[in-house]
Amino acid sequence: FDLKNDDFTTLEELGAGNGGSVMKVLHNLTGTVMAKKIVLIDAKPAERKKLLRELQIMHDCDSPYIVSSYGAYLAEPNICICMEFMDKPSFDGIYKKIGAIDIRVVGKVAVAVLEGLRYLYDVHRIIHRDIKPSNILCNSQGDIKLCDFGVSGELVNSIANTFVGTSIYMSPERIQGATYSVKSDIWSLGITLIELSVGQFPFSDSFSDSDADSDLEDAASHAHRDSLHPPRAPAPKRDSLRVPTSPTTARRRRRSKGVSLHGGGATLSIIELMHQIVNEPAPRLPPGRFGAAPDAFVNGCLEKDPDTRRTPKELFDYEWIAESRQNGVDMRAWAATF
Numbered sequence: 271f272d273l274k275n276d277d278f279t280t281l282e283e284l285g286a287g288n289g290g291s292v293m294k295v296l297h298n299l300t301g302t303v304m305a306k307k308i309v310l311i312d313a314k315p316a317e318r319k320k321l322l323r324e325l326q327i328m329h330d331c332d333s334p335y336i337v338s339s340y341g342a343y344l345a346e347p348n349i350c351i352c353m354e355f356m357d358k359p360s361f362d363g364i365y366k367k368i369g370a371i372d373i374r375v376v377g378k379v380a381v382a383v384l385e386g387l388r389y390l391y392d393v394h395r396i397i398h399r400d401i402k403p404s405n406i407l408c409n410s411q412g413d414i415k416l417c418d419f420g421v422s423g424e425l426v427n428s429i430a431n432t433f434v435g436t437s438i439y440m441s442p443e444r445i446q447g448a449t450y451s452v453k454s455d456i457w458s459l460g461i462t463l464i465e466l467s468v469g470q471f472p473f474s475d476s477f478s479d480s481d482a483d484s485d486l487e488d489a490a491s492h493a494h495r496d497s498l499h500p501p502r503a504p505a506p507k508r509d510s511l512r513v514p515t516s517p518t519t520a521r522r523r524r525r526s527k528g529v530s531l532h533g534g535g536a537t538l539s540i541i542e543l544m545h546q547i548v549n550e551p552a553p554r555l556p557p558g559r560f561g562a563a564p565d566a567f568v569n570g571c572l573e574k575d576p577d578t579r580r581t582p583k584e585l586f587d588y589e590w591i592a593e594s595r596q597n598g599v600d601m602r603a604w605a606a607t608f
């Protein structure tokens with residue numbers, strides 16, 4: 271059906287990112303609650319074309335692992351994209367609320383993301399391009415779905431060199447300017463899985479620090495690793511350009527590595543971070559904490575060389591995927607805990 275601004279009642283803001291904001295809205299004529307993403311488009315025709323293409327593909331998607339679309343419309347100077355409303359937070363919101371996520375639930379996320387990527391690629395020839403916790407959504411049915419995917423397959427190579435958004439989930443080869451491939455999404459998946467299971471973005475430095483100092487953040491994410499509903503203070507907010515580290519971490523970092531940080535709310539600049547991604551060894555799950563199967567899977571995602579990094583197809587054969595499909599976690603019950 272035809273969508274236009276007049277037909278919606280805004281209920282609340284769900285969140286905002288670099289690209290725009292997302293509102294929970296009621297479509298008055300049909301009584302349908304939707305999520306409406308409002309993107310300010312600049313006048314450049316190329317950008318507009320890209321968006322419209324993305325929207326058309328979204329509309330054609332029909333998969334339990336992809337957030338469905340009701341359609342989109344232009345409301346100058348914005349484009350509005352009306353999506354299926356997911357009534358639970360995105361996975362970044364979830365772990366910031368409840369702390370590190372149970373590894374078996376993280377296994378379900380791995381399955382859903384792989385299935386979503388396979389669907390997008392096999393059926394629509396799309397590479398997602400923006401896998402990260404805030405683009406993995408959850409609802410009270412316990413469904414896990416991807417949103418915010420990129421441009422169409424035929425145009426991938428011509429568009430790959432244009433700016434598609436700098437993200438702290440970018441693979442080493444992307445940072446170095448290589449063409450986007452589905453393996454770049456796999457890197458982002460690996461980073462995402464560590465972030466969810468540890469409750470912290472892996473490149474902030476308390477993570478890589480191996481001394482068993484009594485860092486509050488570490489303590490919190492360790493203490494509740496086996497609980498499905500751990501009470502925990504929310505993790506610090508982070509956007510795609512600054513990576514906050516806790517004051518404790520900052521002190522320790524200055525002490526142990528002599529690297530200067532920026533003021534009270536210590537941050538790692540995007541440049542420092544990109545440098546780390548390219549030059550340091552790939553992040554790993556904390557050794558011995560979660561078991562061999564998740565470790566092997568994550569390591570398969572986080573090969574720095576895209577040639578040795580596993581493809582989605584290969585990753586489907588990993589033990590952890592079979593294990594996670596049938597691990598008995600009731601996702602609906604889990605989603606009811608927050």
Ligand code: ATP
Nearest residue numbers: 284285286287288289292305353354355356360404
């Ligand atoms: P970025 O702009 O860097 O991609 P982001 O993904 O956090 O960051 P948005 O895509 O604008 O930014 O989304 C903002 C928030 O809106 C998300 O974190 C999510 O919590 C919420 N959201 C997005 N789509 C939906 C949806 N379909 N249903 C419910 N909530 C949604």
Ligand code: MG
Nearest residue numbers: 287404405418
């Ligand atoms: Mg998003």
